[in-house]
Amino acid sequence: MTSRELKNDVYDAIAGITKAFSNPNRLEILDLLSNGEKSVEEVAAQTAISFANASQHLQVLKSARLVRLRKEGNKVIYTLANPKVLAAWQAMKQLAEAVEPGIGLTLRQYRRARQTDQSISLSALDQTRYLLLDVRPAGEYDYGHLPGALSIPVDELELRLTELPKGKTIVAYCRGAYCTMADAAVLLLRAKGYNAVRLAESPVDSASAA
Amino acid sequence: MTSRELKNDVYDAIAGITKAFSNPNRLEILDLLSNGEKSVEEVAAQTAISFANASQHLQVLKSARLVRLRKEGNKVIYTLANPKVLAAWQAMKQLAEAVEPGIGLTLRQYRRARQTDQSISLSALDQTRYLLLDVRPAGEYDYGHLPGALSIPVDELELRLTELPKGKTIVAYCRGAYCTMADAAVLLLRAKGYNAVRLAESPVDSASAA
């Protein structure tokens, strides 16, 4: 094997992996799976991707070995295959936000319009004054959550308000900066008379050790 | 803007960046630029990419804002735009090597065939017994090199053997694991009667702080 053949082989192989990251739908799927394993149906339901197309994208991720699958009954459950997938995906997000300021602008604009742009950092959280609330689906909370967080999925929030202490500010978090469940939760809570803000971080941020 | 519109905008924008990583030629260009700025001509010469095609790929990288350009005379010099580019690219390489064992196998096979698979780590380097040799082009050495390294580009090595101390083992390094200049140097040095091995690391490894 010549030096050129070596390089071609190696860069082709790496591009085989990076190509799996080159589609916006697959990136959204990676963000979903970062929060917990999901069936094809769940992936399709939580994104704007059709069922068959979601299956195709998951297969692309699978042949790049970024995800693994497990059969459970007649369902197929997909999981991230390796913590390095998360690490690489986060590095890409950080790079993208650094070189493309439009991303941050879009996010801020969305939140300013809803007055959910205020957020509080985990390090500033004082348990006596704040309640940390995980508004993701229960399965994602079970898969991994921030210490001390209470789980009430945003869909159930209105019916379960009694579980919240009246005196504290509610600090809601969800799947991360591109997820709007915490925004929805904050808006609902404020409409019901609570003080509520978003959390600056998300559980995925802390799960990225290689 | 709806939640779905927000997500579409954000993931589309990120995919705009990740797409720039999805071509093997561009990955090789990123590895080249990680070692120092280069003109289009240099990029084309050091890869198997035609001149016009190299220019096109550099423009793709530029519109993704991964590289910057500077005009110097009638040359156009390209540089990595941001240290996060390096960080993301390294995360991708690490991921690819983790999920695709064929990459490591190919590299080991190439080096075993040449008996250059032996390498020594920077931390094990003792100055009294080893000489650290940077065999990359001089411009790349100037751009950044490991402390204490001597610069002799592999092309000039045969003519400059007198600069090497006879008693020490020569530890050669180049652009990284996918670069074969250090292998070539080790082979040449051994043929000339020196003890020589590759260094396990490369300068790029240490330059990846965000």
Add this chain to the structure above:
DNA sequence: CAACTATTCAATAAAACAATTGAATATGCA
């Protein structure tokens, strides 16, 4: 200003990718 060098641009053709549709398969349950 003419010749030269370095680069970009534009047009093309082949290949790869993406989303849709409907059929096929596999598993579970009545």
Add this chain to the structure above:
DNA sequence: TGCATATTCAATTGTTTTATTGAATAGTTG
């Protein structure tokens, strides 16, 4: 066994990406 559910497969179409070629442009040098 038959029906329902969950998923994959296969075929199709439109779009995007890629490498090649040759022309056009910009800066340099004599």
